[in-house]
Amino acid sequence: MSSILLQVTCSILAWLSLYSGFWCRNKHRTPEWSCRMVTFLHGLIVTFLSGYTVFIDGPWPLTHAGHPNTPLQVFLICLSLGYFIFDFCWCILFNSESDLMLSHHFLSMCGMTLALDTGRSGSELNAIIFVSEVTNPFLQMRWFLRDSGCHHSLIGDVVDYSFVTLFLGLRIVGGAWIVHSVMNSPKTIVTLKGGILAMYAVSVIFMLDILSFARRKTTKKYQARRSERTKEDHAKRN
Template structure:
């Protein structure tokens, strides 16, 4: 009996060692990280969607009373919130806390600096954008109009290019910090759906959205353009496609952010006026 148990333990360790070699040699090796992270992002999107559906059915009474389209949007916004927390945290780390893109680093041009972790984070984000764009197109226009398709397409293309080429990781992360506004935007939808449009929480949420959008999607974009100006010579060393993306995609997103900011300001004024 003891000999049989030892054999089982040895067999288990053998399989474990083989699995670790497989992960290190293929799934987490530099050449395969872009592909495995994108596929992983898509799979995680599917798993989180199913979990959101399951958990919401048992723990949120209001979920049962929603229409099919509303339940789909509920689950979709849950996933976008989780993705936003993940990618904005990673982006803040690389832009402000990591030494990877420091001007004092001797690691070469900052426009070509990257690590396995930064590539992995961008890959997961690409997987999310692909999945969410497919969902938006499939349910069009229930989950968003043309502006959402344009936003996801531009973001997905720019992030995918940066991930596969290793160029412009810094500026990609600067733009992705704007995802920090997504959780509060989604919270507003949840409050509205729950019939809490006249609550204090809804008012506070509107104020938080205003300041978060101002900082993350207006001022931060201005800082990014200024950073590109200061490091223009390094940006010019990028491939022409990367050079064009660094300028055109953030500019297009900045214009959209300004348009949405105008709507946010208008909505906040209405909410404040109703309470006075």
């Protein structure tokens, strides 16, 4: 346990140092810009590590839910737990996120802490980290594009539709697969089952907002193209 506490503490200090470095070098930008850079890097790092853990290093989460944690799983959970503690405190300090996002952070921290405390369920936690964080870099890229005024462009459309596709395909469909295996696992404790189910419910609420956004964007694109075609037809007739 002392080793785990040391890893979590080092993770918090590492993310805090990274944020301080971004803020010192970019004082002309807002604190949110620096925080989102940290979030972007966290998403890239843990997506790669959790993907390697789930698909290569193992064990397979759909068949080994509730099994003892491996050293790599413990390291990744500690790394993410340190980030979530940093980001949760930052969001509280700057009052920048909704209650739903804070609930997601809180549930994530509780689930990771429980897995580290019991020494089990690292496989399913790593799988959840993968399907949750794989979309995060695209979400941050969307914010940076909007902040720089380049959101309404081809690359902005690619980022938006990639985010929606990955969210629905991995976080919703893949997440449902993981939740099903966890609920049927006799080795996963009941408290963690409830926490994972609550996290999936939060993802479903996020999905409703994302589908509403995708519908509005598609409708605006269609209306803009229709208006442009009408103007072209009118010009040709003249």
